[in-house]
Amino acid sequence: MEILVIALIPLSLLLLGAGFLVVAQVSGFMQSVFFNSRQNFSNMVIQQYMERITLAQGQLYQRKQELEGMSVKLSLSNQELGRLNDMKSKFLSMVVHDVRTPLASIRGFSELLMNKNVGEREGRYLKNIVSSTDQLGRLIADLTDLAMIEAGKLKMEKAVFDFPDMAKDILPGLSINAQKKGVELVAHEFPEGVTVDGDKFRLSQVFMNLVNNAIKFTPAGKRVEVSFRREGKYMHTLVKDSGIGIHPSETKRIFEKFYQAK
Secondary structure, X not given: OHHHHHHHHHHHHHHHHXXXXXXXXXXXXXXXXXXXXXXXXXXHHHHHHHHHHHHHHHHHHHHHHHHHHHHHHHHHHHHHHHHHHHHHHHHHHHHHHHHHHHHHHHHHHHHHHHOOOOOHHHHHHHHHHHHHHHXXXXXXXXXHHHHXXXXXXXXXXXXXXXXXXXXXXXXXXXXXXXXHHOOEEEEOOOOOOOEEEEOHHHHHHHHHHHHHHHHHOOOOOOEEEEEEEEEOOEEEEEEEOOOOOOOHHHHHHOOOOOOOOO
């Protein structure tokens, strides 16, 4: 019996070793299959990414070509716009120069006739001619300023002047415009002794345009109010009308050229 047990021990060890060998081979085969499958999957993913990158590069090159073409067209358009803008500025300067001289002659001859003994109706006609030439003169002055601004040649001539006196000189003419339209122009009390260091002519233009614009958009029978308020070193000019007003969404556009609120 002891001899049989001793003989079975090596046989058991031999079978156990054979089992371990089989298990190792099977495990190695499974690992090999898993590794190959994983490598094939990785290769497939990489190939897909490469295809996408190639497609993206092709699209990027196409967009680049389109952008270059658009840049060329835009450059040509800007050059054409610059040329047309120069032509417009030159034409504007010529028109202003050619119109100003005959306009001054019309006004001068009208004033000469007004100083003679003319009838009431003729005198009224002459006053209308002078008033119309003054309006055209202001329009020409605005056109001149526009041409000078676009040419970069507009200069400010600063000087100390009495602000209430400037407003008092302008308001009578504005009152006539308001009366013709049936609008009441009310100017509240002026603060006295207010001097301003600035360009009197340009500031008077701004003041006149503000009030005229208020009169223009105020219905007949309504009123336009002009008031002044002094705060420290600042002088505030307030113009209130009964017109259509400006919607808050459009306030950022009011300084655009030729823009008009709807």
